[in-house]
Amino acid sequence: MKTGPMxxxxxxxxxxxxPSPVRALWDVCLSVAEGEFCLVEGPxxxxxxxxxxxAGGLERPTAGTVRLGGRExxxxxxxxxxxxRRSLVGFVFQDAKLFDVLSAxxxxxxxxxxxxxxxxKALEKSRALLAELGLSDRLRYRPSRLSGGxxxxxxxxxxxxxxxxxxxxxxxxxxxxxxxGRQVVRLLQRLAAERAVTVLMVSHDLRLADCADRLITLVDxxxxxxxxxxxxx
Amino acid sequence: xxxxxxxxxxxxRTRFLLTAGGVAGAVVLSVFLAGVYRSAVSGSIDYVEAxxxxxxxxxxxxxxxxxxxxxxxxxxxxxxAELPDVLSIEPxxxxxxxxxxxxASRTQLVVGLEPPAEAAAPRxxxxxxxxxxxxxxxxxRTFARRARIRxxxxxxxxxxxxxVVGITSxxxxxxxxxxxxxxxxxxxARGSEGEVSFLLVKTAPDRAGHLRRKILLDVDGAVAFxxxxxxxxxxxxxxxxxxxxxxxxxxxxxxxxxxxxxxLMYAAVLEKRMDYAVLAALGAGDxxxxxxxxxxxxxAGLAGAVAxxxxxxxxxWLLPAVVPEVTVELDPSLLLAAxxxxxVIAGxxxxxxxxxxxxxxxxxxxxx
Numbered sequence: 249m250k251t252g253p254m255x256x257x258x259x260x261x262x263x264x265x266x267p268s269p270v271r272a273l274w275d276v277c278l279s280v281a282e283g284e285f286c287l288v289e290g291p292x293x294x295x296x297x298x299x300x301x302x303a304g305g306l307e308r309p310t311a312g313t314v315r316l317g318g319r320e321x322x323x324x325x326x327x328x329x330x331x332x333r334r335s336l337v338g339f340v341f342q343d344a345k346l347f348d349v350l351s352a353x354x355x356x357x358x359x360x361x362x363x364x365x366x367x368x369k370a371l372e373k374s375r376a377l378l379a380e381l382g383l384s385d386r387l388r389y390r391p392s393r394l395s396g397g398x399x400x401x402x403x404x405x406x407x408x409x410x411x412x413x414x415x416x417x418x419x420x421x422x423x424x425x426x427x428x429g430r431q432v433v434r435l436l437q438r439l440a441a442e443r444a445v446t447v448l449m450v451s452h453d454l455r456l457a458d459c460a461d462r463l464i465t466l467v468d469x470x471x472x473x474x475x476x477x478x479x480x481x
Numbered sequence: 482x483x484x485x486x487x488x489x490x491x492x493x494r495t496r497f498l499l500t501a502g503g504v505a506g507a508v509v510l511s512v513f514l515a516g517v518y519r520s521a522v523s524g525s526i527d528y529v530e531a532x533x534x535x536x537x538x539x540x541x542x543x544x545x546x547x548x549x550x551x552x553x554x555x556x557x558x559x560x561x562a563e564l565p566d567v568l569s570i571e572p573x574x575x576x577x578x579x580x581x582x583x584x585a586s587r588t589q590l591v592v593g594l595e596p597p598a599e600a601a602a603p604r605x606x607x608x609x610x611x612x613x614x615x616x617x618x619x620x621x622r623t624f625a626r627r628a629r630i631r632x633x634x635x636x637x638x639x640x641x642x643x644x645v646v647g648i649t650s651x652x653x654x655x656x657x658x659x660x661x662x663x664x665x666x667x668x669x670a671r672g673s674e675g676e677v678s679f680l681l682v683k684t685a686p687d688r689a690g691h692l693r694r695k696i697l698l699d700v701d702g703a704v705a706f707x708x709x710x711x712x713x714x715x716x717x718x719x720x721x722x723x724x725x726x727x728x729x730x731x732x733x734x735x736x737x738x739x740x741x742x743x744x745l746m747y748a749a750v751l752e753k754r755m756d757y758a759v760l761a762a763l764g765a766g767d768x769x770x771x772x773x774x775x776x777x778x779x780x781a782g783l784a785g786a787v788a789x790x791x792x793x794x795x796x797x798w799l800l801p802a803v804v805p806e807v808t809v810e811l812d813p814s815l816l817l818a819a820x821x822x823x824x825v826i827a828g829x830x831x832x833x834x835x836x837x838x839x840x841x842x843x844x845x846x847x848x849x
């Protein structure tokens with residue numbers, strides 16, 4: 249079911265000030281509907297990660313409006329921004345970025361514990377989701393003992409375990425071979441569809457475009473092109 | 482409550498052991514000296530506390546056993562003896578003089594007693610007699626161990642040989658020890674006759690305060706102290722030299738411990754900067770990130786406190802065998818202080834890494 253925009257950026261600019269200011273985003277307008285899977289691609293330095301950071305409330309825009317789940321977040325106080333992130337957003341990072349000192353199940357449970365869920369309950373939910381992702385025999389493994397694909401699946405579980413409405417994924421397939429990368433994205437696609445979760449994913453890999461409902465091409469901080477699924481396919 | 486900090490602490494063992502070791506070292510440094518200080522204070526006051534005297538009378542200018550300003554005039558002894566409410570008086574003379582053997586010669590706080598010396602005889606005997614006759618000496622066990630002498634052997638005292646007839650405990654002042662001889666031997670050593678440094682006065686019940694006032698008002702050249710006051714003066718005499726050093730070393734210890742914890746934990750946070758950024762991106766507030774840092778420093782602090790307490794107990798057990806003069810008096814309050822010190826070190830040491838952790842931006846999680 250695809251309804252109103254879950255993520256909306258209106259005329260968003262992000263400029264990193266300094267001796268030589270960097271224009272990371274410039275007049276970006278973007279609207280991602282609930283349940284939509286949106287892929288953002290573009291060359292290095294085109295502003296993809298900044299777009300993700302601004303959309304997820306990790307960075308404030310220099311100008312423009314950002315709405316997340318209908319809430320305007322660019323002027324929200326820090327505590328409110330944190331609350332919005334906790335309740336609405338799940339992140340998947342490049343290289344998974346799991347905590348080395350925690351086991352797979354503890355890594356996933358941490359996302360719930362940060363939201364105040366008791367440890368025991370958090371671990372139960374974590375185990376159930378990891379089992380759904382085919383990792384029931386890896387629950388106690390530390391990240392160093394997992395393959396790249398397994399690590400990224402744990403990362404997916406961490407992003408989804410708190411039932412977010414939006415998942416922001418930053419190059420989740422960057423260091424995976426193409427087949428494993430495709431499997432991870434298919435998995436994200438399936439889980440997101442089952443849960444009606446909106447996905448905004450950044451990737452260099454255009455071969456993943458067929459997984460997305462929409463492909464956005466970013467060049468020099470501006471949206472150059474938007475391609476809908478039929479055209480992508 | 483998240484437990485990431487505990488995991489960092491326990492699963493990164495080398496850093497954890499180094500940090501805990503830093504805390505333990507600081508705790509040992511501070512508490513060890515406090516233990517030595519306690520031992521020296523005990524040595525200085527145990528004898529006075531145990532003496533069976535309600536009042537200590539001394540020459541004006543003298544207020545403790547370790548710094549005797551001069552002897553009492555003969556007239557004072559007679560006047561005090563005649564005062565109402567005085568049940569008995571016992572004169573002692575005190576001087577710092579060398580006592581030696583072929584192995585060691587040490588300056589001792591020598592107390593000249595007159596048998597039966599019911600008030601002034603040492604009470605904590607390890608072995609032998611407490612009251613020496615002419616030609617005899619009673620020494621502290623620390624000195625006996627250092628000089629390798631046993632009961633029945635002889636030591637030199639002012640060019641004479643005295644036979645050791647008793648060995649005491651609780652009479653070690655760290656830099657010197659008590660020794661007890663017959664008053665005539667002390668007079669001979671000092672080249673004087675019948676000099677009295679202190680009068681130990683036994684009074685009628687509840688008359689000590691009254692008698693003290695009377696001596697202060699009516700007896701020229703003399704001052705009197707109740708037992709409590711005299712104990713306090715002796716404690717102050719030891720403390721005045723010791724406490725500033727103790728404080729200085731404690732502050733230094735805590736400072737070095739704090740710097741060690743801060744440095745190691747700061748490096749740990751910088752090394753795990755990406756983890757803190759990911760935590761922030763996942764929705765960890767300042768409190769949660771602070772907790773992660775605190776858990777690490779507290780884990781190290783607690784381990785350091787336990788290791789430090791163990792090291793102290795070992796030192797207290799081993800040290801007297803190596804350096805007999807240095808005894809460490811440990812009790813639960815000192816061990817509690819060690820624990821509190823370790824927590825203070827952990828808390829203060831957490832400030833710089835916590836600052837670094839809180840300054841980490843969630844956006845950094847998206848950097849390559």
